[in-house]
Amino acid sequence: MHHALLLILLAEAAVLTVCVVFGVTHAVVSSLMRRREETAERELRPVLARWLTEGDPADGERLCRLPRSVLSRLLGGLVHQLDGPQRDRLVVLAVRTGLAGRAERLARSASWWRRLRGVRLLSVIGGDPDLLERSLVDPVAEIRMAAAEWAVVQPTDAVIDRLIEMLGDPHALPRYAVQDALLRLGGRILPRLTAFLEEEAAAAPGAERERLLEPALEVACAICDARMLKPALAVAGAPSPRVRARAAELLGALGGGDATAALTSLLDDGSAEVRRAAARSLGKLGHWPAAPALASRLRDPDFEVRRAAGLALRSLRGPGQVMLHRMVSDRDRFAADMARQVLELPEGSLKELTA
Numbered sequence: 001m002h003h004a005l006l007l008i009l010l011a012e013a014a015v016l017t018v019c020v021v022f023g024v025t026h027a028v029v030s031s032l033m034r035r036r037e038e039t040a041e042r043e044l045r046p047v048l049a050r051w052l053t054e055g056d057p058a059d060g061e062r063l064c065r066l067p068r069s070v071l072s073r074l075l076g077g078l079v080h081q082l083d084g085p086q087r088d089r090l091v092v093l094a095v096r097t098g099l100a101g102r103a104e105r106l107a108r109s110a111s112w113w114r115r116l117r118g119v120r121l122l123s124v125i126g127g128d129p130d131l132l133e134r135s136l137v138d139p140v141a142e143i144r145m146a147a148a149e150w151a152v153v154q155p156t157d158a159v160i161d162r163l164i165e166m167l168g169d170p171h172a173l174p175r176y177a178v179q180d181a182l183l184r185l186g187g188r189i190l191p192r193l194t195a196f197l198e199e200e201a202a203a204a205p206g207a208e209r210e211r212l213l214e215p216a217l218e219v220a221c222a223i224c225d226a227r228m229l230k231p232a233l234a235v236a237g238a239p240s241p242r243v244r245a246r247a248a249e250l251l252g253a254l255g256g257g258d259a260t261a262a263l264t265s266l267l268d269d270g271s272a273e274v275r276r277a278a279a280r281s282l283g284k285l286g287h288w289p290a291a292p293a294l295a296s297r298l299r300d301p302d303f304e305v306r307r308a309a310g311l312a313l314r315s316l317r318g319p320g321q322v323m324l325h326r327m328v329s330d331r332d333r334f335a336a337d338m339a340r341q342v343l344e345l346p347e348g349s350l351k352e353l354t355a
Contacts, residue, residue, distance in 0.1 A: 123150035168212035201234030217246035241271035252281020283312025298335035310342035
């Protein structure tokens with residue numbers, strides 16, 4: 001009995017020893033392989049950069065002989081950094097090495113982490129447009145975020161429409177990635193974004209659509225094209241105060257007679273946030289005919305609106321200064337106090353306060 005127990009213990013010890021040796025050996029070998037691949041990557045980055053720039057066939061052949069794991073890591077740092085002939089060479093390299101096909105297979109995997117690896121690779125080299133559209137609606141937020149980066153490489157109209165819809169994504173990271181992608185695409189999205197704003201302005205109001213309109217208007221403000229004036233004027237009458245405020249910011253970026261007329265009207269909006277945005281926009285545009293309307297906002301019950309109106313008047317120079325001096329003696333002590341504060345501000349601080 002004791003002899004059998006001893007044999008069992010010895011067998012277990014032997015198995016444990018083998019497992020420990022195997023584990024240590026595996027860790028050492030993996031570490032050595034990882035270091036070798038990292039060394040190879042450091043040595044090959046200049047080769048890849050030279051080949052993308054100059055297209056030397058010898059460099060291309062050397063890169064084609066690399067293991068796909070090394071090549072995929074090399075390409076991973078190039079997202080959104082290439083265009084024109086450089087991107088064309090990159091796609092050729094990915095196809096010749098089989099990396100493009102492997103990336104698409106990964107992006108179709110049932111395992112989300114494999115899909116993520118595939119989509120990240122395709123965000124560098126491009127791929128099947130249908131696969132891109134499916135990735136943009138993937139249930140995993142990280143994959144939708146990576147697909148938004150891929151969309152910059154292949155911005156079809158359908159993809160741009162989907163990106164705009166994704167501005168209302170329930171997760172923050174995809175929303176930020178989508179905004180970044182749309183801004184990166186710039187003028188390419190103008191027809192689709194303008195059409196979207198026009199459709200939304202004419203659609204029945206709804207909380208979900210209004211949550212989508214706000215970030216869309218933020219993107220429109222950053223791009224700022226005259227073709228957005230018509231939808232901006234329409235959206236300025238939206239039920240949501242936050243949407244009206246973003247529309248006021250867009251009108252302030254666009255300018256023009258229709259924009260300033262709408263902004264002057266928005267100074268009487270029922271929302272303090274909208275009145276504040278309208279005052280700031282009129283100040284940025286330097287629209288001096290709005291000085292009397294801005295002066296009346298110095299009596300506004302909301303401090304931030306009074307402050308925005310005062311700073312806007314100060315930025316109007318002559319007409320604004322006249323109004324501020326008049327308001328110093330106004331019977332409304334809040335208006336008089338704000339006018340006095342704004343007039344006492346040093347000139348150098350105005351740009352910072354109105355930015």
